[in-house]
Amino acid sequence: MHVLLSGIVGSTAYGLAHAGSDLDRLGLFAVPTEELHGLHRPAESQVTSRPDRTMHEAAKWCRLALGCNPTATELAWLPTELYERRTPLGDELIGIRASFLSAGAVRGAYLGYAAQQVRKLRSRAERGPLDEEARRRSEKHARHVLRLLRQGTGLHRTGTLEVRLPDPAAIRAEAVRMVADPTVGETRLARAEQEFSKPGVLPEYPDERAAEAWLRRVRAAFY
Template sequence: MSPHTVLLSGIVGSTAYGLAHEGSDIDRLGVFAAPTEDFHGLHAPRASYVTTAPDRTLHEAAKWCRLALGGNPTAGELVWLPDELYEVRTPLGDELIAVRSSLLSAKRVRDAYLGYATQQARRLTDRAVAGPLPADARARTAKHARHLMRLCHQGLGLYTTGRLEIRLEDPDAFRAFGERVADDPAQAHPLLAAYERAFDEARSPLPDRPDEAPVEAWLRRVRAHHYAAQAAP
């Protein structure tokens, strides 16, 4: 994959949220376009590239759209980053940002964010059953607890406002929660239950289903652009 096919890329994860600490990895996420001609052969082009040095994930445009339309929190945050966190922005990348609201739907936002948070809570419970935590496991527990709270907080904000706020206003509150859960993993469950009630009681401006038409139109422009680019002498 040549670098010029990357449409949009930026810094995500703990650095974006304001939860990074000294020694934290810098995570990057991006969308790329495979050559359109490659879709006409026997084998589909590769859908994702993942590296660990540096920590970078790139999804092909169609795969990223499917993930985002499904409510995937990690994929979706790419189009809500503060401007300073983007490292690659192309005209097609800006067009993708412009249709970001079309990707959203109330049920998928709720199911995805609470679903991921519930998975985190289960991991924390499993660790508690295993007994006292060694230092490295305690640090992982605190990290997972921070991200459980973040998923709940950001998900409810997106559900109630239709906008995803990436940068946390009070990251220290999330760090403090992580430490409390590291001391007692059972502390995670009251927070999760409170957010479940908040989702139940909230009214969302989001539609029942995402609006796929603008996303489909964007993807077709990507395919047309990268076919024309190949055909040019």
């Protein structure tokens, strides 16, 4: 495995980690190019636990990022100190990260996932009081709903992904309120939908040419 870029993601990157939080790692790698020409293609992802690490092959990462998958996308926007490995090809990818973004994909990925989680929080609340474990899980999901809405609308307005949240304490407090009263999440979701209805800075389509050119440089490097 030729690791091109890897770093610490998830709650630690967002500033939402607490004493018991797992340390999540994400990265991308390139297989030797000749392995792509055989009868059986190599695995596109490798996932391990203890440590929690997800690695995507370069082409798969590009496809995820072109769809504005929030988890894949954040790898190219991490604060510098959270990268654990950066190669020249990884730096090139960071340099073209904005080319993967598009208005519809950002809206669909960030707003779509948040809306799904808000519906789940409402459904849980309607089933009755939560036990302690269920409440902790719900608050975690609520924090990530708020994070996704913040990041998605920020991307829509500015074209820049803010991975580290400036106000994690406020996010935690609002997540507690959201679990106690699901209308808090529904109100937040409605505000985000209004933000997305306004003109933004993202293009209608991503620049696939930049991703294709980068991927071809990766294949040439490991031929």
